[in-house]
Amino acid sequence: MEHxxxxxxxxxxxxxxxxxxxxxxxxxxxxxxxVVMALLxxxxxxxxxxxxxxxxRAQVILESFxxxxxxxVTSSLEYPTRDQNRKFLPLIASLFMFVCxxxxxxxxxxxxxxxxxxxxxxxxxxxxxxxxIAIYCGVKAKGAGEFFGELxxxxxxxxxxxxxxxxxxxxxxxFFFPLNVIGEVAKVISISFRLFGNIIGGAIIxxxxxxxxxxxxxxxxxxxxxxxxxxxxxxxxxxxxxxxYIAVAIK
Amino acid sequence: xxxxxxxxxxxxxxxxxxxxxVVESAITGKDLxxxxxxxxxxxxxxxxAIGPGIGEGFAAGKACEAIGRAPEEAGLLTRTMLIGQxxxxxxxxxxxxxxxxxxFVVGV
Numbered sequence: 091m092e093h094x095x096x097x098x099x100x101x102x103x104x105x106x107x108x109x110x111x112x113x114x115x116x117x118x119x120x121x122x123x124x125v126v127m128a129l130l131x132x133x134x135x136x137x138x139x140x141x142x143x144x145x146x147r148a149q150v151i152l153e154s155f156x157x158x159x160x161x162x163v164t165s166s167l168e169y170p171t172r173d174q175n176r177k178f179l180p181l182i183a184s185l186f187m188f189v190c191x192x193x194x195x196x197x198x199x200x201x202x203x204x205x206x207x208x209x210x211x212x213x214x215x216x217x218x219x220x221x222x223i224a225i226y227c228g229v230k231a232k233g234a235g236e237f238f239g240e241l242x243x244x245x246x247x248x249x250x251x252x253x254x255x256x257x258x259x260x261x262x263x264x265f266f267f268p269l270n271v272i273g274e275v276a277k278v279i280s281i282s283f284r285l286f287g288n289i290i291g292g293a294i295i296x297x298x299x300x301x302x303x304x305x306x307x308x309x310x311x312x313x314x315x316x317x318x319x320x321x322x323x324x325x326x327x328x329x330x331x332x333x334x335y336i337a338v339a340i341k
Numbered sequence: 342x343x344x345x346x347x348x349x350x351x352x353x354x355x356x357x358x359x360x361x362x363v364v365e366s367a368i369t370g371k372d373l374x375x376x377x378x379x380x381x382x383x384x385x386x387x388x389x390a391i392g393p394g395i396g397e398g399f400a401a402g403k404a405c406e407a408i409g410r411a412p413e414e415a416g417l418l419t420r421t422m423l424i425g426q427x428x429x430x431x432x433x434x435x436x437x438x439x440x441x442x443x444x445f446v447v448g449v
Contacts, residue, residue: 094445280431287434288427290441327427 193321228339292316378448389436
């Protein structure tokens, strides 16, 4: 049980003694990310291999999946035209698929398949990507001045105020601006630590129970709950929060 | 079986650990840090679980009431409830992360 929380890190490039800049690479995270991407690519290839008017089994699954996420994106972004909403569909759907399958891959009982989402580097980069896309979309939808002007607080923009009230409104930005900036940073922390904590907590509980029972049986029930149920729910929550951040930024 | 000489040596080693100076130097600052970290992890997890527990139970209760009033909306209500619970769980998850840090980083 002592190996909990340890991850395999390569400090040198393979077969050389050149150190990797930045203190090393979590090699299993990268490997599992590539495995998840390959699996997703394979599933998509199987699904769209033979597109027919009367769909087969795989095509029905993929179509209902895309339809579900199309409805979610349309109902939360509320752009006037369908094409503008459709632009976010690949991002949201692939984010869900990646996180979901990344949570599931820890189910395989070998040491080489660890959840890439149980590494804070992975979830933190996904969260930073989500916030960066939200800020980009906000700037694109409203313009840089208006978007970043919202960070200065509600009392900065009062047109009819004069004299002392106007001065106080401008001075309130000293209070509101750090608060809003911290709020933006806290979004990244919150969205990434939620996924990370849920997944690694479940993994640790499974390891602890397996050790207590001397690995005499596969903890199937625990896997069903902590890997499949929590994994799906957290992937959905991560996707929905990304979508909500984008929707808040563009409105 | 052990021969008597080895047995004596083992006995002597065991007994010698009860010496006063050895016992005094057994607890060092590192041990105190480890004890504090383990206790802190327990306290952190215990208190951090109260808020999410109450909040998620409240959400589940309200969802049950709503399903009782409108059973045909059960699917939508369950989905919304799960998302709300997963979001309100996050403070508990933060305390879990802090507890893990104390267990596996500070307390090693």
